Amino acid sequence: MGSERVAVVTAAGRGIGEACARRLTEDGYTPVLFSKSGAAVDVAEDLGGVGFEGSVTDPADLEALVDAAVERYGRVDAVVNNTGHPPTGDLLDIGDDEWHDALDLVLLNVVRTARLVTPVMREQGGGSLVNISTFSAFEPSADFPVSSILRAALGSFTKLYADRHAADGIRMNAVLPGYADSYEVDDETRAQIPMGRPAATEEIADAVAYLASPNASYVTGQNIRVDGGLTRSV
Template sequence: MTHKVAIITAAGRGMGAAIAQELAANEYTVALMSPSGAAETLAQSLGGLGLTGSVTRVEDLQRLVDQTLARYGRIDAVVNHTGHPPKGPLLAIPDEDWHAGLDLVMLNVVRMARLVTPIMQAQGGGAIVNISTYAVFEPEATFPVSAAMRAALAGFTKLYADTYAADNIRMNNLLPGFIDSLPET
């Protein structure tokens, strides 16, 4: 039996690391990336692939997909997890912070989907899970960039899911609340 292969981003610590550990415990081979390098250490302990990189850099996402395919020959699942975008008073947030939030929260998912969709189509299916937030439905003034960009992500996810369902590719958003590993940002 071929083991399933899952890519997890921002998997060096916290929720991303917990997701990687759970998937590995359920017999997935994991390919992990984080900006800190912690994903490399975790991946080694789980028997997987670990890279240092950022979800905001297309070349890092491409390298993760390419090395995963080269090593394991398939990609069955992707968990798009990321850090936290800038925050501040709603109208005081500068444009560059809104753009950074778009890159970090929304465009990383679009870019990853562009990379893995043809692979999943060729394999006959796959699953993509985006870690989002409850604030999609109950925005908080504390995290305006996150709430707005993750609401946009919800729209993209619905469009993607409807478009690629016929190819047996699922995309869903997971909307957790606060977790203990949430950094002070």
């Protein structure tokens, strides 16, 4: 196994994923980045890592990503499972194909990546996975029905995986962002946020970097809200 720390970040070509890649690089990780658009290749080149084009919904692409990281660097210390947004619409108007596609996008991508990196992390003595979820995972929103439902399932997977692999020194947590400045936020939505503004993507990345780091060595199986006070439950 190599000695440098390596971080794999998906959907890293822009927004939260790019911010996470940049923050982890500042912390000393070598970035291995991935995006459907191919923009992650440019980000990785800028950061001194390596980038790939592919889809988190394609098991073969995920396997090629992890294989490339291991072949090039010999290890994977951190994984940030970030994705795009599943479809929206009225609850019963969303078609079966959209539900199945979203399952691949926001849940099975994490399951598949975990299958790939867990043996690597176990062999090297540990690692950390951070899943980018949503504020509505535990307070379902009719505006984001597919995301709310499937990311609630992601929270359960996060906890079960964390318990199963804690003794291996492998941690898994989830970050639940509210609205971020990588997308347009209208005045009505802004008024719902107690802090009165969307998050900067760098603020989400700071939480991810903490969970990936040794500073969070006793934190696992948690769903951390970074939403400016948007959700109401305690």
